[in-house]
Amino acid sequence: MSQQTNAPAAEHDLAEEFLDRSTPLGAIRNLLHRHPAISPAIVLIAAVAVFGGLNERFLEPSNLSLVSQQVAVVGTLALAQTLIILTAGIDLSVGAVMVLSSMVIAQTTVQNGLPAPLGIGLGLAVGLGAGAVNGFLVTRLKLPPFIVTLGSLNVFLALTLLYSGGATVRGGDMPDLLTLTGETFSVGGVNITAGVVMMLVLYVALALVLHGTAWGRHVYASGDDSEAARLAGISVQRVLASIYLAAGAILAVAAWIQIGRSNAASPNVGVDLNLDSITAVVIGGTSLFGGRGTVWGTLLGALIVGVFRNGLSLAGVDVLWQTFAVGVLVIVAVSVDQWIRKGRK
Amino acid sequence: MSTDDISGSEPILRATGLVKTFGRVVGLDGVGFELYPGEVLAVIGDNGAGKSTLIKCLTGAEVPDEGEIRLEGRRVHFKRPQDARAHGIETVYQTLAVSPALDVAANLFLGRELRKPGPLGTVLRVVDRQRMRQRAKEELTKLGISTLQDVTVPVENLSGGQRQAVAVARAAAFGSKVVVLDEPTAALGVRESGQVLDMIAGLRDRGVPVILISHDMPQVFEVADRIHIQRLGKRAATITPRTHSMTDAVAIMTGAAQDGAH
Numbered sequence: 001m002s003q004q005t006n007a008p009a010a011e012h013d014l015a016e017e018f019l020d021r022s023t024p025l026g027a028i029r030n031l032l033h034r035h036p037a038i039s040p041a042i043v044l045i046a047a048v049a050v051f052g053g054l055n056e057r058f059l060e061p062s063n064l065s066l067v068s069q070q071v072a073v074v075g076t077l078a079l080a081q082t083l084i085i086l087t088a089g090i091d092l093s094v095g096a097v098m099v100l101s102s103m104v105i106a107q108t109t110v111q112n113g114l115p116a117p118l119g120i121g122l123g124l125a126v127g128l129g130a131g132a133v134n135g136f137l138v139t140r141l142k143l144p145p146f147i148v149t150l151g152s153l154n155v156f157l158a159l160t161l162l163y164s165g166g167a168t169v170r171g172g173d174m175p176d177l178l179t180l181t182g183e184t185f186s187v188g189g190v191n192i193t194a195g196v197v198m199m200l201v202l203y204v205a206l207a208l209v210l211h212g213t214a215w216g217r218h219v220y221a222s223g224d225d226s227e228a229a230r231l232a233g234i235s236v237q238r239v240l241a242s243i244y245l246a247a248g249a250i251l252a253v254a255a256w257i258q259i260g261r262s263n264a265a266s267p268n269v270g271v272d273l274n275l276d277s278i279t280a281v282v283i284g285g286t287s288l289f290g291g292r293g294t295v296w297g298t299l300l301g302a303l304i305v306g307v308f309r310n311g312l313s314l315a316g317v318d319v320l321w322q323t324f325a326v327g328v329l330v331i332v333a334v335s336v337d338q339w340i341r342k343g344r345k
Numbered sequence: 346m347s348t349d350d351i352s353g354s355e356p357i358l359r360a361t362g363l364v365k366t367f368g369r370v371v372g373l374d375g376v377g378f379e380l381y382p383g384e385v386l387a388v389i390g391d392n393g394a395g396k397s398t399l400i401k402c403l404t405g406a407e408v409p410d411e412g413e414i415r416l417e418g419r420r421v422h423f424k425r426p427q428d429a430r431a432h433g434i435e436t437v438y439q440t441l442a443v444s445p446a447l448d449v450a451a452n453l454f455l456g457r458e459l460r461k462p463g464p465l466g467t468v469l470r471v472v473d474r475q476r477m478r479q480r481a482k483e484e485l486t487k488l489g490i491s492t493l494q495d496v497t498v499p500v501e502n503l504s505g506g507q508r509q510a511v512a513v514a515r516a517a518a519f520g521s522k523v524v525v526l527d528e529p530t531a532a533l534g535v536r537e538s539g540q541v542l543d544m545i546a547g548l549r550d551r552g553v554p555v556i557l558i559s560h561d562m563p564q565v566f567e568v569a570d571r572i573h574i575q576r577l578g579k580r581a582a583t584i585t586p587r588t589h590s591m592t593d594a595v596a597i598m599t600g601a602a603q604d605g606a607h
Contacts, residue, residue, distance in 0.1 A: 034499070212471045214458040217451055221444040231442040232515075233427055233456035291446045 033340050036285035036293055040300035043283070043329075047304060051311030058314050061189035067306045072195045073098075073261055075302040076254035077273055078280035079202055080247035082298045085281050086210075087223040087243055088290025089138065089145035094251055095274040096156035097130040099267060102255035103160050106169035106265030109178060116177035124252040130156060131248020135241040157271060164267045171263030181260025195257035202250060207295045219243060224291025279326060280305055283333045287341070304329065355418060357382050357554055358403065358434075358523055363412035365398050372398035373409065374578035380523065385545060385555045387565040390575030391598055397527070399575065400558055404436045404525055405429035416522065435520030437512045439528040445501035449493060450474075450481035452500050453515045484518040485510070487551065488544050506537025513544045517553065524548055525556045530564065542568050562591050574598055 032039055052059045077094045084091040101123040109119035130152070137148040171179045181195035210216035221229040222236045230236050259265050284301025286293025305326055312322045360378040364371075373395050380386050390396040401407035403414065405423030414421050416432055423429045426436065443452045451458075454477045460466030461473045481496040490510050493503075500508055509529055516524045526545065530538035538561075545568050548555050559565050565572060566586045574581045574597050582597050596602035 030502075212474075214460070214470055214472050217447065217455065217458060217472065220446060221455055224444045224446045225442075227440070228442040228444050229455070231426070231438055231440075232444070232452075233430060291444070 029340055032336075036287075036340075037297040037300060038285075039336060040284050040297055040304060040333075044300050044304050044307065047307045047311065051307065051315065054311070055314045058311055061191070063310065063314070065184070065191035067303075067310050068190070068196050069193055069261060070310065071302050071306040072193065072199045073254060073258045073270065074273055074276045074280060074305065075299060076199045076202060076250060076257055077277035078284075078298045078302050079199075079206060079295060080250040080254070081274075081277040081281045082284075082286055082293065082295055083206075083219070083243050083247050083250075084145065085223075085278075085286050085288060086219055086290060086293055087240055088226075088288075089240070089243075090149065090278065090288070091134065091145065091244075091247060092149040092274050093130065093134065093153040093156055094247070094254075094277050095271045096153045096160065097127060097248065097251045098254045098258060098273070099270050100130065100156045100160040100163070101126045101252045102259050102265045102270075103164045103169075103267055105178060105255060106174060106259060107164060109175055110169050110173050116175040119178070120252075120256060123255050124249060127248040127250075127252030127255070128245055129248070130251070131244040131246070132241075134248075135244030138244065139237040139241045153271075153274065160267045166267055168264055168266040168268075171259070174259070174265075178256070179260050179263060181257045182263055183260070193260065195260045198253060198257060202253060203295050203299055206250075210295065215239070215242070220291050222291075276305060279330050282330055282337075285333070285337070287337050288334070289341075301333075354382060356380055356415075357417055358556075359415045360399075360403065361413055361415075363399065363402055363409045363414075365395075365402060365407060365409045371578050373402065373412075375412070376575070376578070376580050378403070378573065378580065379583075380554050380556060381571075382554055383549060383552050384570040385549050385557060385568055387557045387559060387569035387572045388575065389559065389562070389565055389572060389594065389598060390581075394575040394598070395578040396558055396575040400436075400525060400527060400556065403429070403556070404434055430519070433520060433522030434525065435516035435523070436525040436527065437509075437516045437529055439531050443500045443508050443511055446499055448497045448499050449485075449503075449511055450478045450496040452511050453477070453481045453484065453496075453518060455515075457519070480518070481514075484514045488514050488517060488547050490514065490544070504537065505533050506540050509533060509537070509541055510544065513541065513548075517544075517548055517551075520553060523554055523556065525558075527558045528560065529557070530559070530561065538564065562594065566591055566594075576600060 057063055077098060080094055081091055104126045105119045105123035108114045108122050109116050134148055134152055137143050138145050181198060182193055184191040184193050210219060218229065218234045218239045221232065221234060222239045226236045258270055262269060280301035281293070281298050282288065282301070283304050284293065284297030284299070286297055308325055308329065309322050312325060313319065356379040358380040360376065363373045363376040363378070365373040376395065376399055378399065388396045388400065398407060402409045405426045405428045408424060414423070421432060444455060447455065458472040459477050459480070461471045465471045466473065478496050485493045485496070488510070493507060493510060500511060503511070513526070513529065529541050533541065542564060545555055545557060557565070557569060569586060571583055571585050572594060573583050574594060576598060584594060584597070593602065
């Protein structure tokens with residue numbers, strides 16, 4: 001058998017050509033490349049340490065409760081955003097879809113008097129419908145996701161205002177089920193809302209699905225190199241369509257969490273969270289070029305943004321400088337991603 | 346025109362009278378093609394001679410206008426690459442069609458992941474990571490790729506030759522009937538090309554017939570049992586490295602000589 005005699009020679013060649021890990025910097029890059037959640041984890045730990053040192057109130061349970069609640073909505077939006085970005089897309093409409101869904105949930109139950117579960121079901125239908133529209137435009141008409149969602153962002157925003165008449169629905173008028181996501185329970189002095197738990201459940205579920213199922217692998221493969229995925233027999237368009245649907249469903253849950261968090265459904269709150277969700281995903285180490293990243297990185301990214309905003313405001317830093325700092329974080333995160341990818345073909 | 350029926354057996358893959366036109370351009374003008382069990386058949390020809398159109402018809406990437414294709418004597422109609430794949434014809438593409446961020450095992454089983462037994466696999470569609478890694482190791486060992494034993498390495502950490510090895514291993518693992526290699530060494534260096542040639546020989550040793558499309562004459566003459574020469578949309582000749590020299594092959598390819606020896 002010829003392969004037996006060839007094996008030793010091949011071994012030498014392949015070992016030689018194996019990735020250069022000789023320099024310490026190269027080794028670090030390699031490590032970050034294989035475990036993209038490491039850098040946001042380090043940033044989060046450092047941020048918590050610094051802000052905790054600057055102001056002892058930062059680490060108090062009441063403040064940590066606040067941070068967790070602030071993160072719940074953005075964290076859920078960012079989860080949907082992660083799915084889209086993993087396939088090398090981007091979704092500018094996540095905030096608008098969430099707001100539209102939350103208005104449908106609130107209006108159908110309060111104004112139209114539908115039972116609360118049905119209202120939430122309709123909100124879910126809105127999320128799925130919005131995902132189907134985005135997915136259809138991306139997969140059938142082959143439009144770039146950026147343009148599709150830039151357009152649908154405005155369409156959903158206009159629909160929200162037309163439907164709601166610009167009026168806010170107060171939480172006090174809603175059935176308890178709708179504001180359930182704002183209910184708190186205490187864990188070691190830290191008040192956790194049901195919305196935070198819901199977000200975490202979604203993260204665990206999606207992590208398991210992405211990691212453990214064939215669909216999850218196809219998501220990564222489609223984002224990584226769509227042509228290679230197609231040649232391997234994966235229906236890339238179908239994967240993309242399913243991604244937008246799944247994101248829509250997650251956005252409906254975000255709508256529910258948002259109602260509980262603000263104890264109201266307002267057509268004007270949360271539309272601009274699309275950029276925060278992208279920020280969380282990018283800081284979390286997911287590559288905008290697709291195929292690389294984890295949902296845990298995104299959760300860390302969302303926490304980093306929350307910790308930065310909260311910590312800087314506790315330290316008495318002007319809100320504009322908070323925005324400045326988050327902006328710098330995004331640019332640093334993307335630069336690190338580029339550096340990690342550099343030298344790879 | 347001749348067919349060097351060296352094996353004396355029935356062809357595993359046979360095409361007769363294949364015609365494929367693209368508007369006014371005639372890609373294939375009544376081409377015949379035979380691949381016999383256990384052989385490496387090279388397909389050579391100048392640019393525009395129709396070799397890639399021929400291969401696309403055989404692998405389902407194009408549907409011929411006329412003519413028939415028979416696999417093991419049975420008439421087949423490939424509408425899509427998936428159809429050919431379902432019949433056990435696997436193609437390795439020039440473009441190194443692997444997914445860089447996924448590991449070696451995941452790439453080997455991409456698009457046809459093994460699932461866990463029981464409802465976990467059938468209902469929840471959970472993949473069986475352990476079994477895929479095990480099978481991946483076995484396939485690589487069969488191909489004599491001993492250094493790729495760590496099947497958990499992302500493919501992007503591999504060299505071009507190793508990536509091509511993954512692609513070839515994938516084809517070998519699933520190509521139960523025929524493995525087609527389209528310019529498998531075009532993107533590779535000399536040393537890596539040698540490794541791929543070894544793999545081709547290994548496939549033949551395992552009894553898997555291989556169709557090799559290549560521009561590289563020395564390579565073709567090194568590894569092929571028979572050489573199908575395309576010229577102007579037709580089969581100009583089928584020769585063997587034993588009966589013809591490289592100069593003969595080039596002469597037939599360019600039309601400077603007819604297939605005189607047969």
